[in-house]
Amino acid sequence: MAAQIPNGRFYELPPIALGATLGEVLIPVLDHVEELVSGTDHPVEADRFLGAVLFTDVVRSTDLLAEVGDNRFARLLGAHDRLVRAEVEAGGGTLVGIAGDGTLSVFDGPVAALQCAHRIIRSTSTLGFSVRSGVHVGSVTRAGPGLTGMTVHIGARIAASSGPGEVRCSQAVRELAVGGDFDFTDLGRHRLRGVPRQVQVFRATVGARPAQPALPPRPTVSDRAVLTMARRAPGMLRELARLADRRNKAVRRPR
Template identity: 40%
Template sequence: MGVGGRGPLGRPRCQTRGVVPTRYARSGSLSIAYQVVGQGPLDLVAAPGFISHLDWNWQEPELRAFMERLTEFTRLILFDKRGTGLSDPVPGPATLEERTADLAAVMDAAGSERAAILGISEGGAMAMLFAAQRPERVSSLVLYGAFPRITEAPGFPSGVDAGVMAGMLDRLIEHWGEGAGLSAWAPSRRRDPALRAWWGTLQRLGASPGMARGLVGHYQDLDMRDVLPAVRVPALVLHRRGDRMVPIAVARYLAEHLPDARLVELEGADHLFFVGDTETPLAEIEEFLTGYRPAPTPVSTVLATVLFVDVAGSTELVADVGDAVWAGIRERFLGLARDALLRFGGVEVDVAGDGLLATFDGPIRAIRCALALREATDGAGLRLRVGVHAGEVQRLAGGQVAGLAVHIGARVMAEAEPGEVLVSGTVKDLVIGSGLAFADRGTRPLRGVPGTWPLFAVAG
């Protein structure tokens, strides 16, 4: 683990490299795996949801980024529940009382006398019970996607129909380890093969099918409604309005029945907290815990070249080789892509699924980068589709870019054939005199973009 750079107000920015050290806390006769990351001024303990695996969590780029962002203003304490991840196996799911005992053991081992608790999904129940039992050890609660109860009951019409919930979770267990369930947990990324591969591996590493089935039963039977009045610490309730796992009405009930809670309704439908818009919840958490809300980064508009790349036929490839092999192939592709970006001065903006987005100061370097990457991946047995466009882009917080030029670049890539580097007419006109040659691919409409656009394939 390394530390580098500075966050807002000059605070240290934690950048994890390699595997974060895992330690073990003793809870009775069991060992509970935990990690401590960052050097922030306050402790934040993350109570995990359904399943987790401390080491594998860091392999998902967006989850890693979320956790590293938390370490800019906290000392983050992570752990795996007993029976899951790297913690000791147990015959069946733990009771909430046992889980709160494990949470206390982790805090003791990490040297944390008092902390804020981040309760994620099912972990929210553990966090709330701990706060009710040991208020002297809890400064505040952050509850994301949490619930006091998940299914309908007398006096609780906001829950999910019990039959619907049981059927969905039965299908999940039937296909355990295959990456099933993304349509409910992360609908915006349900067709993302990289996230599906990571999710499937998390299922296999996080819990056995038998433990997962037991956890599912716990999920359905949980009822914390009578405990809520005893949770007398400040609470921030974060919930996405379109959440398909836990309806927003459940979060509204939760906020109304906690003595000191504020509800923030977020846009989106993803239950996974690290998918979709993460800047808003992270800003809310930072303001709630520190009193400081990071100022939005001013938007600047610049002329840039955008490069979109994806692996052609990735869906079929995943089906042929399986999730674990595909994850290795994807890492190899990203390694080659990053080598090419470094060589030609490109800036990585985003990686998602089987693709990559980067920006360049000029189109010639973008094209030469694409050609070098195509050659390298051909040698690795992969076929790429590449799109290049130049225009004004908006530079946003976190290094992201937006604007019509970005949209056009994505549509140009979508028109490319496997093995083809396709550019817009704008790019072709900007590289006159470079020695690059092009083949006319005709004028085409681009979905969602006004007018028609001349496209050209780079020759050679």
């Protein structure tokens, strides 16, 4: 077939890696097609960038489905998807994809991703959903409308290890999120499925901000008048206080 195509060449691609996504399989094929059509090499690094990926997933969604029924669950899931999209866009991120009750979003930095994760957990709880999430940062590759790469894979596995209402992240996220008003709890090194090395995982919680000292009450006009009298005529103020005390005693005296 290659011999029958003008300027055609035969390429034997390497075997498909176990667990590869459809996007990862098609990228080298599309690169060769683009090179044939355009006559120029595909810039391999053009679709790679540094990003923070956020995965969310509804916990025990099957139990909720059995409880509320198909129709009610479909409406709740639609409302969940709209809430997630609104929160992601409000945080400056991009909702990359929705698969069932799970979502993938990407942000420019990990602080925005962590903040969005906590907002999604709070907002979707009003629908009766319990959501877990995971955040990782690293180099990702665009594959059509989706994202691929080990960063995406690790982020998904971190989210899968989270509990209900929990936000977990990698050590890279923790190091880059300094000053983001988050507290991080070290959960130790985890062996995540499909990841060749162990990953240090942290729980990210919103840090408690120090309470602002209460401002003293502003003095009223009467307060300022009394203070002025106390400075200028302390004897008169003492006499007024003595007369007021005498009047109060007279009022309380039984008749």
